[in-house]
Amino acid sequence: MLAAALTASFMASFDLFIVNVATETLRADLGASDAELGLVVSGYAFTYAAGLVTGGRLGDRYGYRRIFVTGMASFTFASLLCGLAQSPALLVVGRLAQGLAAAAMVPQVLSLVTARFPAAHRGRATAWHGAVSGMGAIAGQLVGGVMLEANILGLGWRMVFLVNVPVGAAACMLAGRLLPRLVGAQHRFDPVGATAVTLTLALILAPLSLGRDEGWPVWTWACLAASAPAVWLTLRWQRTLRARGGEPVLDPSLFRNRPYTTLVGAVGLFQLYFGAYMFTLALLLQAGLDASPLAAALAFLPQAVLYSIGSLLSGRLTARHGAVVPQAGGTLIILGLGLLAAQLAVTGDRMKAVELIPSLILVGLGNGLLLPALMGTALSHVGPREAGAASGALNTVQQSASAVGVALFGTFFFSVAGSGLREAHAAMATVTLAFIALTAASVVLLRASRAKTLALPKTEASSGDERSARNQNDIPSC
Numbered sequence: 001m002l003a004a005a006l007t008a009s010f011m012a013s014f015d016l017f018i019v020n021v022a023t024e025t026l027r028a029d030l031g032a033s034d035a036e037l038g039l040v041v042s043g044y045a046f047t048y049a050a051g052l053v054t055g056g057r058l059g060d061r062y063g064y065r066r067i068f069v070t071g072m073a074s075f076t077f078a079s080l081l082c083g084l085a086q087s088p089a090l091l092v093v094g095r096l097a098q099g100l101a102a103a104a105m106v107p108q109v110l111s112l113v114t115a116r117f118p119a120a121h122r123g124r125a126t127a128w129h130g131a132v133s134g135m136g137a138i139a140g141q142l143v144g145g146v147m148l149e150a151n152i153l154g155l156g157w158r159m160v161f162l163v164n165v166p167v168g169a170a171a172c173m174l175a176g177r178l179l180p181r182l183v184g185a186q187h188r189f190d191p192v193g194a195t196a197v198t199l200t201l202a203l204i205l206a207p208l209s210l211g212r213d214e215g216w217p218v219w220t221w222a223c224l225a226a227s228a229p230a231v232w233l234t235l236r237w238q239r240t241l242r243a244r245g246g247e248p249v250l251d252p253s254l255f256r257n258r259p260y261t262t263l264v265g266a267v268g269l270f271q272l273y274f275g276a277y278m279f280t281l282a283l284l285l286q287a288g289l290d291a292s293p294l295a296a297a298l299a300f301l302p303q304a305v306l307y308s309i310g311s312l313l314s315g316r317l318t319a320r321h322g323a324v325v326p327q328a329g330g331t332l333i334i335l336g337l338g339l340l341a342a343q344l345a346v347t348g349d350r351m352k353a354v355e356l357i358p359s360l361i362l363v364g365l366g367n368g369l370l371l372p373a374l375m376g377t378a379l380s381h382v383g384p385r386e387a388g389a390a391s392g393a394l395n396t397v398q399q400s401a402s403a404v405g406v407a408l409f410g411t412f413f414f415s416v417a418g419s420g421l422r423e424a425h426a427a428m429a430t431v432t433l434a435f436i437a438l439t440a441a442s443v444v445l446l447r448a449s450r451a452k453t454l455a456l457p458k459t460e461a462s463s464g465d466e467r468s469a470r471n472q473n474d475i476p477s478c
Helices: 002-030 034-062 064-084 088-105 107-116 119-150 156-162 164-178 191-214 218-243 252-256 258-288 293-321 324-350 353-379 384-417 424-455 463-472
Strands: none
Touching: 002 034, 002 064, 002 088, 002 107, 002 119, 002 156, 002 164, 034 064, 034 088, 034 107, 034 191, 034 384, 064 088, 064 107, 064 156, 064 164, 088 107, 107 119, 107 353, 107 384, 119 156, 119 293, 119 353, 156 164, 191 218, 191 384, 218 252, 252 258, 252 384, 258 293, 258 353, 258 384, 258 424, 293 324, 293 353, 324 353, 324 424, 353 384, 353 424, 384 424
16 A cells, blocks of 8 residues: 555656756757746646645545545646647646646645554654655656656657656556545535635745746735735634634644644755755756766765665664654754865865765765654644645645745855856855754754653643554554
8 A cells, every 4th residue: 555655755756856857958849948947847846835735635535545546647647748748838737737736646645644554653654755755856867867868769858757657557556456445534625725725825936936037026026925914814714714613624723733833844944955955956066066967866866865765764763762863864964964065165166076975975864864754753743634634734844845945045056156157166065054054953843842742741642643543443652
């Protein structure tokens, strides 16, 4: 069951990264403008993030398997549309559809883990989720570079989308046979809340995703200004609906779950760093150190492999040794980033890409030990009834924070690097200091969540796990 569900985690991560290596080919073949290329890359991430909360609630309402298969089938069709696109506009439409489909299928993975696995095993299942997502990122960059170099069947960039079609068709058949017929509860769907949440996220993510490429026109600032009252109105509607006995798409009770919300905040801080780090590191390798797309992907490889290994070890080690494991992961990240900043400060643009590998290995292993532990621990504080809403909110925070990190630190990176990114090494050294601070803050919130859990009365602190145990006829390990 887990293997079938994790195909969604792999494919969503794969398509998030694979397009990065094909942008120049798309420009040459389709004649795409800078703005259109920006939409091809960021449009997927935008619709993906905006639809995750709704996708999680749809799984609660109509069944995790049904929404998973629907999302996977839609993702496969959207990939076919992208691969056959004859214009930049059609490719952008396909990418937006891919993101919405990913938002439907991905939340069901963590929902199934929360609802199906006993508490003692959720950490390892979540670790596999993190490892497979990391493998998707590896494959997206590495396989994308290889496909473009090989020009399979003369299809060029089209093959990076068409490869999803047979994989997605097989995943639909496996999911239909292997995933259980689980429904979180007989929820009444909240269309007003779903629309409000999506539009609110759009007001934030659209200007942040597109503003830099567009030169920050007036509409971007107007959207950001309107986002604050939109957030207030959305939350007010969700609370009002709950008070009337309705079932909001964004469950207000999640915000009263202090350990869960603290850990979601820790995940958000981590993703602010991680999304921006991956983006700026790719710019450093290709523009600052003159590495080819394939050479840059190979430089990422040791880091990505160590991330996957760390993710697989994270669940087992955290179950045995507790919070010391993700804290050790945070320490490794800080050490690796500190080494990276020192190397760049001393060597500058004379550095070779291979010289970054020791620092990238430390960062990759630390990421693998920290992120899955944060996610697994957060979900351990909710019960099966809230599985879809909790996993959707967690995934939304991940993708939204990543998009915000890319926008904020990417803008700063470009301003410091200057024309032609001649000072890319100096820009990377500077933003790396901010990444260290964000990682440290994430570890602090992890420690704070543990203190809050210990401070709660037993009935409140363990309610999610006890509900899961009763549903699974198993005794959790608290």
